[in-house]
Amino acid sequence: xxxxxIRRQAASIRKGLFDQxxxxxxxxxxxxxxxxxxxxxxxxxxTLFFRDSLRLMANIDQALDKCAKDFNKLDVYxxxxxxxxxxxxxxxxxxxxxxxxxxxxxxxxxxxxxxxxKLKREHSVLRQKLESYFxxxxxxxxxxxxxxxxx
Amino acid sequence: xxxxxAPSRTEVFPVGLRVLVVDDDPTWLKILEKMLRKCSxxxxxxxxxxxxxxxxxxxKNKFDIVVSDVNMPDMDGFKLLEHIGLEMDLPVIMMSIxxxxxxxxxxxxxxxxxxxxxxxxxxxxxxxxxxxxxxKMHEVKEIEGHEFTCDDLQLIRESxxxxxxxxxxxxxxxxxxxEEYSDQDGSDQSAAKKARVVWSVDLHQKFVSAVNQIxxxxxxxxxxxxxxxxxxxxxxxxxxxxxxxxxxLSRLQKQNEDSTLGNNRRADFNPKEPxxxxxxxxxxxVQQSTTSKPSPGFGFIAPETETxxxxxxxxxxEEIKVKRKTSSVPPLGMLLSFAGTVPxxxxxxxxxxxxxxxxxxxxxxxxxLVQFMQYPKHDHDRCDLLGDYSCLPKPDLYTSAPPVISIxxxxxxxxLLDVKPALMDCIKxxxxxxxxxxxxxxxxxxxxxxxGSFFEQSCRRAETGLITGSxxxxxxxxxxxxxxxxxxxxxxxxxxxNSIDLFQTEVESSNWCDGSELFDYxxxxxxxxx
Numbered sequence: 283x284x285x286x287x288i289r290r291q292a293a294s295i296r297k298g299l300f301d302q303x304x305x306x307x308x309x310x311x312x313x314x315x316x317x318x319x320x321x322x323x324x325x326x327x328x329t330l331f332f333r334d335s336l337r338l339m340a341n342i343d344q345a346l347d348k349c350a351k352d353f354n355k356l357d358v359y360x361x362x363x364x365x366x367x368x369x370x371x372x373x374x375x376x377x378x379x380x381x382x383x384x385x386x387x388x389x390x391x392x393x394x395x396x397x398x399x400k401l402k403r404e405h406s407v408l409r410q411k412l413e414s415y416f417x418x419x420x421x422x423x424x425x426x427x428x429x430x431x432x433x
Numbered sequence: 434x435x436x437x438x439a440p441s442r443t444e445v446f447p448v449g450l451r452v453l454v455v456d457d458d459p460t461w462l463k464i465l466e467k468m469l470r471k472c473s474x475x476x477x478x479x480x481x482x483x484x485x486x487x488x489x490x491x492x493k494n495k496f497d498i499v500v501s502d503v504n505m506p507d508m509d510g511f512k513l514l515e516h517i518g519l520e521m522d523l524p525v526i527m528m529s530i531x532x533x534x535x536x537x538x539x540x541x542x543x544x545x546x547x548x549x550x551x552x553x554x555x556x557x558x559x560x561x562x563x564x565x566x567x568x569k570m571h572e573v574k575e576i577e578g579h580e581f582t583c584d585d586l587q588l589i590r591e592s593x594x595x596x597x598x599x600x601x602x603x604x605x606x607x608x609x610x611x612e613e614y615s616d617q618d619g620s621d622q623s624a625a626k627k628a629r630v631v632w633s634v635d636l637h638q639k640f641v642s643a644v645n646q647i648x649x650x651x652x653x654x655x656x657x658x659x660x661x662x663x664x665x666x667x668x669x670x671x672x673x674x675x676x677x678x679x680x681x682l683s684r685l686q687k688q689n690e691d692s693t694l695g696n697n698r699r700a701d702f703n704p705k706e707p708x709x710x711x712x713x714x715x716x717x718x719v720q721q722s723t724t725s726k727p728s729p730g731f732g733f734i735a736p737e738t739e740t741x742x743x744x745x746x747x748x749x750x751e752e753i754k755v756k757r758k759t760s761s762v763p764p765l766g767m768l769l770s771f772a773g774t775v776p777x778x779x780x781x782x783x784x785x786x787x788x789x790x791x792x793x794x795x796x797x798x799x800x801x802l803v804q805f806m807q808y809p810k811h812d813h814d815r816c817d818l819l820g821d822y823s824c825l826p827k828p829d830l831y832t833s834a835p836p837v838i839s840i841x842x843x844x845x846x847x848x849l850l851d852v853k854p855a856l857m858d859c860i861k862x863x864x865x866x867x868x869x870x871x872x873x874x875x876x877x878x879x880x881x882x883x884x885g886s887f888f889e890q891s892c893r894r895a896e897t898g899l900i901t902g903s904x905x906x907x908x909x910x911x912x913x914x915x916x917x918x919x920x921x922x923x924x925x926x927x928x929x930x931n932s933i934d935l936f937q938t939e940v941e942s943s944n945w946c947d948g949s950e951l952f953d954y955x956x957x958x959x960x961x962x963x
Contacts, residue, residue, distance in 0.1 A: 312464065362458065
């Protein structure tokens, strides 16, 4: 396998994520945290994020269904999700969370719905992109980790 | 989850700082854990506030600091903060993605030593040891009291607090503290005095019933101590706890009042406004004027000045920037100016308060100095400590006077609400308090109050203090203070917020009341303890 090529691909996906505004500098912070003690730190954090954000989004889905008028509740849920997005620097998602919360403040349920659909799309796009990025990285792993003791 | 690479406790502070992180967001929890580990701290993580509280209760003395998220489903972060404050007396740092001033303020009101906005950065976390250090420092002061010398300070500095336990200057204390937990007989009087008390639920219960028995307006640490009749705790312990308890109660009361009063206040808060850290930029501008006269301060009037009236004609040039836009004074500047303030301050309000405007005349005529003579003497050494560590001005500044908050109310707002009731309430509430804590704390018990009426209070308080209990002076009808405050909205405590440290340190250092820790918490809402 051509590790160099794979690495180049990974790098270009990553660059695209930043250039297109999917990620912000918080992601760099995560990368900085990765070290020998936890060589897959970013991957792990991102995986955790997607797992947890699915849960939070399910909550919101439910809330929109059942108690659409409870804007306070929606806002609280969305705040949680926004906090989560902040953790990996999911910039576009975060922006959408903010938009959603603004709609909550205006008690605009249509706005909320629309915004939430968009949020879901952003979520899946980001997920897809990040997954393929990490996949590439994992394949290219041996080279990158050549100097590291294990893994 | 103890760190796999748990740094040995023999390393130098702050390595191995024991941090408990509480956040319901697993992703953040993981990140924070990693960050703190990278700072060589010992990290324990916890996803639920209730669990955090349990951990803290079970493993007393096993943590140095708590970092907690504000928004958690099982328990409000503020609630957790309160519990920790009351029971464990640990420094707590709050975090949230919300930088709304009101939220941050709430955190500070509840006793958070810091409030970080997410995404939290490494450099911020790297620095959290300072809160632990600061607290320890205060404890040392409390313990060593007047014996504390520059040499001691040097020692501490050199040893870097080395881990707090088993070593260094603090070892004595910590060991004693430990002993105290195991047997609270307090046989060694000095040991007991120097020990820190963990307020168990039981102990707190005793405390509360003592307070209730005495009655809130008459309550004082000594009385409580006598009533509690628990060996091993000191007046200082009680004083400190009382202070926190007041804070706690006032918050409850505040919540009630918010439902009535609060509406007005909030009205002006603009949620769209960009999140602002509560620095001076958003705070009312408080300018201090330093008079050239080294006149006797409120606090340290030497006996020979007894015949001389105090000149608290404060000059307060204060514009509450109603829109809370500007202030050119940087936070430090504010601290400095606070500290440098001199006893006399003239209040330059657009409407004169009940006081005379200029130099000497006392606010309400002849202030009996006796009142102030009770303040204990000043202790320079301790000031040094503070001066060096908290960017505070050098001690000599203090010697002349304790802080005087000068504020100047210039109303820019036209709308005048009915001022009187609120102010009167405030005064009523204050009056009893001014003498409560102890013989030695007279008057300034409240310092600059917080609460919606920070400004009111400081003026009023000064006034009431100076009046020495005489009848309340009728308030000028057109005092627009209150309306300004209303404008400020949830901005209530800004001033104090910036000067919390200052007050804390100043008060402690100047030893206004011998139970120095009494002021540890900045008298938030104090005026509500009627």
